[in-house]
Amino acid sequence: AIRCENVHKTYIMGEVTVPVLKGVDLTINQGELTVILGASGAGKSTLLNIIGGIDRPTEGHVYCAGKDLAAMNDRQLTEHRRRNVGFVFQFYNLAPTLTALENVISAVEIADNPMDPLKALDMVGLADRKDHFPSQLSGGQQQRVSIARALAKNPLVMFCDEPTGALDAATGRMALSLLTSLNEKAGTTIVIVTHAEPIARLAHRILRLTMEGLTAEDNPNRG
Amino acid sequence: AIRCENVHKTYIMGEVTVPVLKGVDLTINQGELTVILGASGAGKSTLLNIIGGIDRPTEGHVYCAGKDLAAMNDRQLTEHRRRNVGFVFQFYNLAPTLTALENVISAVEIADNPMDPLKALDMVGLADRKDHFPSQLSGGQQQRVSIARALAKNPLVMFCDEPTGALDAATGRMALSLLTSLNEKAGTTIVIVTHAEPIARLAHRILRLTMEGLTAEDNPNRG
Numbered sequence A, B: 001a002i003r004c005e006n007v008h009k010t011y012i013m014g015e016v017t018v019p020v021l022k023g024v025d026l027t028i029n030q031g032e033l034t035v036i037l038g039a040s041g042a043g044k045s046t047l048l049n050i051i052g053g054i055d056r057p058t059e060g061h062v063y064c065a066g067k068d069l070a071a072m073n074d075r076q077l078t079e080h081r082r083r084n085v086g087f088v089f090q091f092y093n094l095a096p097t098l099t100a101l102e103n104v105i106s107a108v109e110i111a112d113n114p115m116d117p118l119k120a121l122d123m124v125g126l127a128d129r130k131d132h133f134p135s136q137l138s139g140g141q142q143q144r145v146s147i148a149r150a151l152a153k154n155p156l157v158m159f160c161d162e163p164t165g166a167l168d169a170a171t172g173r174m175a176l177s178l179l180t181s182l183n184e185k186a187g188t189t190i191v192i193v194t195h196a197e198p199i200a201r202l203a204h205r206i207l208r209l210t211m212e213g214l215t216a217e218d219n220p221n222r223g
């Protein structure tokens, strides 16, 4: 479904160059749950933003359902994302001037087949927080609202950057089971970036990112 | 060193009241490492902000070295915090218009006995990122810079809200060992809020916060 060919990303800060991705090749298979593992600073968010169409590589190509994302202009990329992609960012996910429920509603406005926004909030255990603004929510509650926002879109592909970082063990398990059941029941393609090894057990395929590069392995414990 | 007596915190949103802390009594002992554990939404950040002097209780008292924080006006509270307290917030820790190094330098300007800012950055493994702005740092790197900022102040008391949430296992262990060694060598009083049980093993004392209230236990594995 998604393919990277020789993807490079180098940041340039004045005279300093910061090479982050150095020729990444990868495949995300349609309908699978893929986990990208790696240490802090390895380049996981950078890679996710590129395959999610939020950022562009310095070199190389990203193909989504056969289409080269580099060939799209910004307006087409934005349209592609709003229709087909659910994104849970590592930080700053929510519009600060909208309540929890309004944040979810705004995400489904353009979706083809959305879930009821209040139901999505209920699935993450926050129906009773629907009228709170982000500043009136705990860290883990904000993270859960951003998960609900992505789930409610019923997207073809979900990209999640550290979706359980702010959650305790029980709440984190609940969030992950929402994702795995979406993958199993709706066939949604899901990519989870995390530094937490236990989450990798849920994956069909595990991609490990280090300063040296990316290696892929199938998870023997999953079909 | 820090004592809470019958601390209540209730948020009021129009006609809705949200009681969060309902009569909390606790003691933070000078020179100890105390961990506050609890699920997402339990009230940990709320409690930490109150004992850290960043927020005021709706009812009850907070005594810091015998002084009632409620008796201080905002200017005195701010002065008390800038001099004596290091704070690692759950989010939004860094000034976005200052580089990593400038962020640490700005924190030590009023400190009595600060560490060299570059040394503090080096201790969290980010000397080579000193000229990056927060938006040019990964999630875990931003979290480590905010830890360096608090460490560099050499404060009497450190308050840390989920200091390892964005860090991989190895980097998280490094951050925690910086905190435990500060506690052991400098005698700094440290309060760590977390939802992660393994961190509690480092504590002299563990305070568990739930919707019902707070319970305290000494850690039998520590002196």
Ligand SMILES: Nc1ncnc2c1ncn2[C@@H]1O[C@H](COP(=O)(O)OP(=O)(O)OP(=O)(O)O)[C@@H](O)[C@H]1O
Pocket (backbone or CB within 6 Å): A011, A012, A013, A018, A020, A038, A039, A040, A041, A042, A043, A044, A045, A046, A047, A090, A195, B129, B132, B135, B136, B137, B138, B139, B140, B141, B166, B168
């Ligand atoms: N805009 C930028 N300019 C310069 N360097 C950057 C920029 N954004 C990120 N970096 C650097 O790129 C590297 C990878 O960043 P990235 O955010 O992808 O890491 P990550 O694997 O997501 O880490 P974490 O687990 O801490 O979130 C980091 O070393 C970071 O300092």
Ligand SMILES: Nc1ncnc2c1ncn2[C@@H]1O[C@H](COP(=O)(O)OP(=O)(O)OP(=O)(O)O)[C@@H](O)[C@H]1O
Pocket (backbone or CB within 6 Å): A129, A132, A135, A136, A137, A138, A139, A140, A141, A166, A168, B011, B012, B013, B018, B020, B038, B039, B040, B041, B042, B043, B044, B045, B046, B047, B090, B195
């Ligand atoms: N300004 C506010 N107005 C109304 N309710 C609030 C406000 N701030 C926090 N709350 C509510 O208070 C409760 C406790 O929030 P707090 O941030 O202290 O939780 P927490 O234990 O730190 O959670 P987490 O582990 O998710 O960070 C939450 O249910 C939250 O919705």
Ligand SMILES: [Mg+2]
Pocket (backbone or CB within 6 Å): A044, A045, A046, A090, A161, B138, B139, B140
């Ligand atoms: Mg990241």
Ligand SMILES: [Mg+2]
Pocket (backbone or CB within 6 Å): A138, A139, A140, B044, B045, B046, B090, B161
């Ligand atoms: Mg919190």
